[in-house]
Amino acid sequence: MKCRSLGIALPDVKYFTEAAVAASRIFDRIDRIPEIDGENNKGLVLDNIRGEIEFEHVTFTYPSRPDSIILKDFHLKIEAGKTVALVGASGSGKSTAIALVQRFYDADNGFVRIDGVDIRTLQLKWMREKMGLVSQEHALFGTSIKENIMFGKLDATMDEVVAAAMAANAHNFTRQLPEGYESKVGERGALLSGGQKQRIAIARAIIRNPVVLLLDEATSALDSESETLVQNALDQASMGRTTLVVAHKLSTVRNADLIAVMSGGSIIEIGSHNDLMNRKSGHYAKMAKMQRQFSIDEPEQNPETRLSSSVARSSASRLSTARSSPAIFASPLPYDEPKPVSYPPSFARLLSLNSPEWKQGLIGSISAAVFGSVQPVYAITIGGMIAAFFVQDHDELRARIRTYSMIFSSLTLISLVVNLLQHYNFAYMGEQLTKRIRLRMLEKILTFEAAWFDDEENSSGALCSRLSNEASLLKSLVADRLSLIIQTTSAVTLAMVLGLLVAWKIALVMIAVQPLTILCFYTRKVLLSSITTNFVKAQNQSTQIAVEAVINHRIVTSFGSIGKVMQLFNEAQEEPRKEARKKSWLAGLGMGSAQCLTFMTWALDFWYGGKLVDMGQISAGDVFKTFFILVSTGKVIAEAGSMTSDLAKGSTAIASVFEILDRKSLLSVPNQVTNISIPLCNGTGGAKLEKLTGGIELKKVDFAYPSRPESLILRQFCLEVKPGTSIGLVGRSGCGKSTVIGLIERFYDVLRGSVKVDGVDIRELDLGWYRRHMALVSQEPVIYSGSIRDNIVFGKLDASENEVVEAARAANAHEFISSLKDGYKTECGERGVQLSGGQKQRIAIARAIIRNPTILLLDEATSALDVHSEQVVQEALDMMMAGRTTIVVAHRLNTVKKLDSIAVVAEGKVVERGTYSQLKSKRGAFFSLATLQSN
Template sequence: MNVAIFVGCYMVAFIMLWRLAIVGFPFAVLLVIPGLMYGRGLIGIARKIREEYNKAGTIAEQAISSIRTVYAFVGETKTIAEFSAALQGSVKLGLKQGLAKGLAIGSNGVVFATWSFMAYYGSRMVMYQGAKGGTVFIVGAAIAMGGLALGASLSNLKYFSEACSAGERIMEVIRRVPKIDSDNLEGEIMEKFSGSVEFKHVEFAYPSRPETMILKDFSLTIPSGKTVALVGGSGSGKSTVIALLQRFYDPLGGEILLGGVAIDKLQVKWLRSQMGLVSQEPALFATTIKENILFGKEDATMEEIIEAAKASNAHNFICQLPQGYDTQVGERGVQMSGGQKQRIAIARAIIKAPQILLLDEATSALDSESERVVQEAIDQASIGRTTIVIAHRLSTIRNADLIAVFQNGQVIEIGSHDELIENQNGHYTSLVHLQQTEKEKNPEEANSTLPTCASSSITNMDINNTSSRRLSLFSGSSSANSFSQNRAPLAGVSVVEDQEKLPVPSFRRLLALNLPEWKQAMMGCSCAILFGAVQPVYAFSLGSMISVYFLTNHDEIKEKTKIYALCFLGLSVFSFLINVGQHYNFAYMGEYLTKRIRERMLSKILTFEVGWLDQDENSSGAICSRLAKDANVVRSLVGDRMALVVQTISAVTIAFTMGLVIAWRLALVMIAVQPIIIVCFYARRVLLKSMSQKAIKAQEESSKLAAEAVSNLRTITAFSSQDRILKMLDKAQEGPRRESIRQSWFAGIGLGTSTSLTTCTWALDFWYGGKLISHGYITAKALFETFMILVSTGRVIADAGSMTSDLAKGSDAVGSVFAILDRYTR
């Protein structure tokens, strides 16, 4: 759009007065400089600020996620001191950003200098070249408008180049064909598969650590229908065996046989369909229990789902949930207890009727009673299947047909429990004795069973566990970078007894926090008031300059041209200096307010009881997001928005006063229709802004699903669920797609209407102004001056009005900040 404006403006200028257009072209290039400065310099500084804040955010993240340790060692004061010191770097960069922003926006004053030259050269063309005054003005306006549009477009070049770069990376991923391609339908499909597995002299090292051999000359035979347990120390290669069997990797040497056929000769999708995987921390998706079980077999009937749930000891507790199989499990299954998640995962694994069941420490993360229930489900699911078990607790594998003991990537012992325990000097015997000794030292932990024994009692316990999680869809997980993520609103959250209500936001109280920076506040507001006067004075000079071109006396033209040219030049310098002062001082206020709020918030949070921090909505990720996002929104509210409000009030007051003094009759009419112009400009900005925001919001569900799929890639690959995920993603995008089309229609109609109404109001102004001139109430000079002053003011008011959504967002952030600062520790 901006490039089209630039081309259109210069076409008009060349057609109407090509000499002036050629001479004015270098000045249009000067107008590009602010756009380049804003596009490159400011975005670079903003990136550095995010990187610098990451250091402080990491300190807060670590402290909150390890809050019990912080409290135990009375480390609150040290944490706050480190956090405060880390924030200082982002404050310094924020001041640089304010200065750079002032320089960039102040450089827009070049447009005034352009008019200074246009006034001088245009007057000479009127006097000596016979050019018409109106033509000269139109060409000058076209050159100035085109240059500003080109500068605005160049500020977006960085985003365009980043989009091209991102697009190229996306295409590389799309075009990439993996070495082990699950979509490749080539390969053998065995009609009859007994379930036997054999590893022959396998050598393997992970691609990320090629120098470290995980399996060395590894050989193991697993008979069909037998249960084989793999035990050994951490890093001995147990989980690697399962990964190789599922063909997540190919061995560097040796071969793996399934039913006597090398697995690299088999179709990958068929191979994985013969296996059911249950891992230590089962990956459940943020959908219903039913949908999670269907990941095992997409076309399963409800009867098959229930049978699988019964086989995994999950049916009873599912039926006692309010929505039964339609109960949402939450992100990563956060609404389910550990035992419930494992049983759902087992149901998902066995619904596909796999020939081989893979259990990777499936009970090691559970308490004793939950482990007993899950182990019963595993024993039942293992009947008639080849089962490979990786176990941490050796008591769970006593009944295995074979136990293979791993050490340094090799099997050093193999046999049943009774056979291995007979060897008193054996490695397996040592492991058994070691675990028995640990149990004797920690009898409470060993006997930490729940006060119920029956399966139905366990079910009730699980339901209570679920309800105690408050059925929140917000993930309690956190990561080192979670503080930089946007805080999503909680969906489906049940009412919590101790849920605090956000206090009514108080802007006066917020300013009180900024009291130490009162000097910068006074200087910043003074600069904003003075800058507010720039636009009306510029408009007045522009309107006056038009009338100069229609004078007949050359000496008078020269004299007045000199005055207005110097006026434009003075405005250029004045605007530059005032902008630098305004943005630097407001940046100073905002940065130190942000630092103060973050310090006080963290200091207050570190006094709260652990129970508050244990709530899902108060996870370390959510709190760090509030520290990063809310404080930043408040800074924008006090800095940028406050400056714009002061600037707008100043501009409107001065403009209306000047208009009424110059031509009060015309000014009254123009002020009366001013709301229409304001609404038009406001509608343009808000429609475009809301389209962008709604598009982002509409994509949140799709983005969340995609992120969940990537984080659970191993599970999706193991169950060959790629097509199911893609269908879910496509379904999630149906709503956003329809909303986007609907919004586009509304935006198009709105933008077209606003442009039309703006032109109509201008036509009314000139019609009425012409009537006033014909009756001798005003002069043509007064008409141009009043028109230019009040029309430009309408745009200023609309710019300020378009920030109402930002003010609402800022108000919510202020309430969120004071909700923490005002909370009493219980």
């Protein structure tokens, strides 16, 4: 009996092995002692921090690129309460200096001091509490606006939150949202515009009331009006504080007490704005001159009058919008949202995905069936062995024992062979299924419309968790559980047949009580299935929180928010955990009942068998044979019952996988919305024009994001762009400029109206074919893990090496790429973390250039570039625009100066349109924007 119990337990040893491997990795991370521990309470705490910062002959290289020196003999002193700006070309080391102040890294040589104390001796958590950071990348979390601001001060009151938002010019757009400060921002702020995200990040820093304020391109994503207001707010916030500013736009740093010009990791010039401008041949003066030449002409009007009048008009318009909002919210919007479909788990469909491995499936199934039959044969042999001892003739006893011993030996060999065949073939099927499911799921996910990803349940963390965990569960279901089911079915069938043949009366009784045991196991499966669904949902939600925390780890550590992240992580799992505790009791009762019924069955078997022997209807040997045969049935049912939790998880995973695979993208099926009267070439999923010239027309478009259907972004929006011409969209943040780009790309479909290309509604066109004629450079450059060359080639997969280099040259990226040790093979890191903002943007532009598109979409394409790079890249873009339909979204009006026309967008409509000179002479909305920017 001990050996039998051991045999039951042995198959589960693999789980201990897998757990040991996982535990080893987990404990390696837990036990790792970081070189720079932000939560360590050791170190000096100064009684009074003034905020004096000093870099003393600092040399620094990133650990991932030890051969590339970022800072070289960097020396800078910032007096307490003063503002110092760092300017220079992208990649010169400006943002690195800020990272060293916050001690994200330690200098290779030299010292970084605060109030004369080496920061390596200070308590890091305390030091960071005295600092406020606004980085070039906004780093928002997928919670509410209020919670994002409160990351700066966890115990802040609502009044403090509102005051910080007002100071950052974020209050007005926030209160217009249906849920106000409780509005969700989406994953990494996906539901907000770039300027709105930046203003929330600034509010997060302001609410902290820091001694040291660090601004890394804090206003890079703001429109002219917001930039002026926020810059004033930052100037106020900087008063009495030590402030270190990184900026490309020199107008944002002209009021700094000291400006340091960086090049090649060193300071080559330092002084006030006036001092540096007086050095006619100096680098700063050249940069300023270049920026003036590249900027707009300054309108002739008193700056104070211009600013006050513009702000007044803007405030009035926002108040008007806010007042009119209830009427907008009250009107229902015609969203045809598909009702969620519940997909029942289909094991047959899952197996159909394994059809290419039918040979392995056949061999594995036969092997599993043979191995299943080993158990009842073994049982009847044991019963026969016991019955043999009732024989009186010693020769017959020896003969029977010899026969049964030979059977045992044969079963050993058979078990070894069929086990090997069974597990190898099913494991092969499982691996192929995992690969196939992950590929199909990822391919399908990438076809879905953008609105699907706006749902919290479809965040990147949740989807990555599903791709990883659910595919593994299905692999286990096929590789382990399917083979066990076949094995169990074979064993039970043969056991019942043999039992009925040996002693049918006692066999019928034993078989009759088996359903009770099975019922207990089934009840346990149902309970576990509902528990599993809740746990999967909680796991996806908590995974998303972890993903965002890791991605934004600099902000988390900078603001000392690890405790807040852990709180959110724990709260995401609390409710399912409580429910699971209740249902676990029921699951335990189900398992216990099954075991109880098993022993009661044994008692019934022996009692009834004894009665039959006493009546002379069967022999004692037949009782033992039947008992062992049908007890083996209970054993295999118990083994099958032990996998009910896996079946429960597998059922949930099957439903989840096919929910994705069966889902039809709302953008993939062409809608019959217009009559097409021009020649078309039919293609899968829609029509293909014989030639795309690039004429674009948006006609009476109404649009609201599906996640906020009551807030209209575009209202009766009309815009026409002739083929081969360029148009700029300007206006303040949140007015709908980037939304227009999203509609042209058909990331979303309009609520009312139409978007047409060459007179054809884009909903009629083959989406893949249509997008192959477009290139997009977005406000936030998307860089993938991989080499620089890989990222550029994304624009044209079959591009030659010469094409890659030429595209990089045109985007002013070739020079910095060539200076890297590995050149075009240099790894970019996750989301391009190894590159500066300007370098990432230039790679994104090179990716668009290599595509050679008919329609070019530029959404703040030069926002992260320094003056020199902006000029060179703008010239490259100007050349690229020739003969192409180009739509440019910009806050800096100098980037749209040479375009064929400019459209001013306000409150979801085009309020002015014309050339640069025409709009300037009108002294209307465009004139106000130009006035603010020149100021």
